[in-house]
Amino acid sequence: MPAFSGQLVVFGxxxxxxxxxxxxxxxxxxxxxxxxxxxxxxxxxxxxxxxLAAPFIAxxxxxxxxxxxxxxxxxxxxxxxxxxxxxxxxxxxxxRTLGLLVAxxxxxxxxxxxxxxxxxxxxxxxxxxxxxPDEIPALGRLLFSDxxxxxxxxxxxxLVAAVGALLLSKRKFE
Amino acid sequence: MSxxxxxxxxxxxxxxxxxxxxxxxxxxxxxxxxRRMAGFIQDRPxxxxxxxxxxxxxxxxxxxxxxxxxxxxxxxxxxLHTVAPLILLxxxxxxxxxxxxxxxxxxxxxxxxxxxADVNIGILYVFALTSVGVYxxxxxxxxxxxxxxxxxxxxxxxxxxxxxxxMGIAAISVFLxxxxxxxxxxxxxxxxxxxxxxLPLWNCFPQAVGCLIFIVSAYAETxxxxxxxxxxxxxxxxxxxxxxxxxxxxxxxxxxxxxxxxASAMMATLYFGGWSLPYLHLTGIFGSLASIAVFAAKxxxxxxxxxxxxxTLPRFRFDQLMNLGxxxxxxxxxxxxxxxxxxVLWGVI
Numbered sequence: 001m002p003a004f005s006g007q008l009v010v011f012g013x014x015x016x017x018x019x020x021x022x023x024x025x026x027x028x029x030x031x032x033x034x035x036x037x038x039x040x041x042x043x044x045x046x047x048x049x050x051x052l053a054a055p056f057i058a059x060x061x062x063x064x065x066x067x068x069x070x071x072x073x074x075x076x077x078x079x080x081x082x083x084x085x086x087x088x089x090x091x092x093x094x095x096r097t098l099g100l101l102v103a104x105x106x107x108x109x110x111x112x113x114x115x116x117x118x119x120x121x122x123x124x125x126x127x128x129x130x131x132x133p134d135e136i137p138a139l140g141r142l143l144f145s146d147x148x149x150x151x152x153x154x155x156x157x158x159l160v161a162a163v164g165a166l167l168l169s170k171r172k173f174e
Numbered sequence: 175m176s177x178x179x180x181x182x183x184x185x186x187x188x189x190x191x192x193x194x195x196x197x198x199x200x201x202x203x204x205x206x207x208x209r210r211m212a213g214f215i216q217d218r219p220x221x222x223x224x225x226x227x228x229x230x231x232x233x234x235x236x237x238x239x240x241x242x243x244x245x246x247x248x249x250x251x252x253x254l255h256t257v258a259p260l261i262l263l264x265x266x267x268x269x270x271x272x273x274x275x276x277x278x279x280x281x282x283x284x285x286x287x288x289x290x291a292d293v294n295i296g297i298l299y300v301f302a303l304t305s306v307g308v309y310x311x312x313x314x315x316x317x318x319x320x321x322x323x324x325x326x327x328x329x330x331x332x333x334x335x336x337x338x339x340x341m342g343i344a345a346i347s348v349f350l351x352x353x354x355x356x357x358x359x360x361x362x363x364x365x366x367x368x369x370x371x372x373l374p375l376w377n378c379f380p381q382a383v384g385c386l387i388f389i390v391s392a393y394a395e396t397x398x399x400x401x402x403x404x405x406x407x408x409x410x411x412x413x414x415x416x417x418x419x420x421x422x423x424x425x426x427x428x429x430x431x432x433x434x435x436x437a438s439a440m441m442a443t444l445y446f447g448g449w450s451l452p453y454l455h456l457t458g459i460f461g462s463l464a465s466i467a468v469f470a471a472k473x474x475x476x477x478x479x480x481x482x483x484x485x486t487l488p489r490f491r492f493d494q495l496m497n498l499g500x501x502x503x504x505x506x507x508x509x510x511x512x513x514x515x516x517x518v519l520w521g522v523i
Binding site for chain 1: 254293294295298299301302303304305306308309312313315316324327328331332334335338355
């Protein structure tokens with residue numbers, strides 16, 4: 001693989017957008033704009049998934065996260081009509097310091113883990129090596145055989161969350 | 175010619191063909207058909223002065239939109255107000271990439287599959303794109319800084335998410351039967367045999383319920399009557415595009431029609447055999463050309479159905495819409511999935 005290929009350029013752009021908009025999401029004062037920044041981040045991640053020859057994951061990333069979950073976020077923000085956050089007055093110095101420390105610790109852990117990880121194989125998989133159309137059945141077979149327990153546990157978790165949300169919203173109205 | 179260059183040229187030619195058909199032929203005529211049909215159904219002539227039978231009315235409409243003053247409300251979020259119609263339009267224009275519009279044609283010594291990109295995620299790509307289109311409506315509503323637009327945006331987000339579920343589950347049954355997400359494969363499957371010995375193996379027969387759910391949900395997804403609540407003019411002036419004028423409004427208009435065309439093409443592809451004809455095998459170069467005509471005819475029928483329904487049915491109330499989506503369509507689509515699973519298991523289809 002040449003050192004400077006089209007894929008590398010795409011990787012650079014996608015990563016840059018993903019990271020830049022992730023930062024924007026945190027810094028942004030208008031909640032709606034924060035959500036939108038997160039959408040752009042998800043698009044960046046989805047492009048990375050395509051580069052890793054996983055178009056199915058890329059489509060799910062857009063369909064589920066950008067298309068459903070974040071639209072719900074927007075829906076709630078608009079429903080509550082959240083306006084711009086008030087400027088910080090720093091009335092919670094302890095929490096601020098704690099938050100900063102935890103963020104630093106997490107960042108340090110991630111950096112450490114990345115540095116210790118074995119070196120990845122040189123270069124990225126080429127787009128021509130995208131798996132045959134059997135990628136999706138294979139994934140389904142794995143989910144319903146080797147990972148059945150985890151899969152069912154996750155679906156149960158989601159069900160519990162949905163039931164809990166219903167219960168809470170009902171109680172409020174009565 | 176190197177194979178890469180040939181493939182690139184082939185792709186470019188297919189994109190040019192699809193866009194020429196959709197933007198050049200279908201879209202302007204659709205405007206005319208809709209207005210004339212409205213006239214016919216309401217027992218009045220409709221626009222009949224511009225050109226023969228009023229055929230150039232679309233050109234006049236588009237020119238009017240281009241030449242009008244473009245007004246942006248003073249307190250609107252300027253950036254998002256500008257971007258919102260684009261967010262809606264771009265996905266609407268790109269969904270056509272995965273829809274197969276004909277069989278394989280043999281030209282210049284190459285076998286050309288008549289679909290721009292036959293990707294293995296097929297319909298997931300379409301669903302992913304349409305779900306992004308919602309942002310256009312929501313942001314148009316929010317950025318306009320007007321209560322009517324905001325309510326329209328809110329409604330559209332709730333409505334699209336609700337119907338996406340039932341629609342997605344209905345579509346899963348199609349892929350259960352065909353065994354692939356690839357849309358070209360779905361069409362080939364439907365052309366491959368018969369159902370119960372005499373009916374064509376079109377998905378609309380074994381999965382009649384799923385077909386109905388998909389079609390009705392498509393009306394909700396494209397914000398067409400009877401589910402056009404995001405722009406209900408009796409309550410919300412014009413809903414999410416209240417504060418849009420001139421060509422920005424034109425972009426919403428165009429996106430709605432493009433979505434309508436794409437939804438019609440999806441209905442024809444998923445449930446009515448796409449470019450195939452029952453009992454007949456279209457072969458040779460004329461067979462391939464005929465398959466394009468068959469696909470166009472089927473899509474045309476569903477476009478006509480969209481227009482027919484719009485001028486015939488009244489609008490739903492919002493709670494009725496939500497009840498239908500969550501309490502009727504979602505359970506029914508799950509039942510349809512079970513039913514299809516049983517049919518596949520017993521080898522009926």
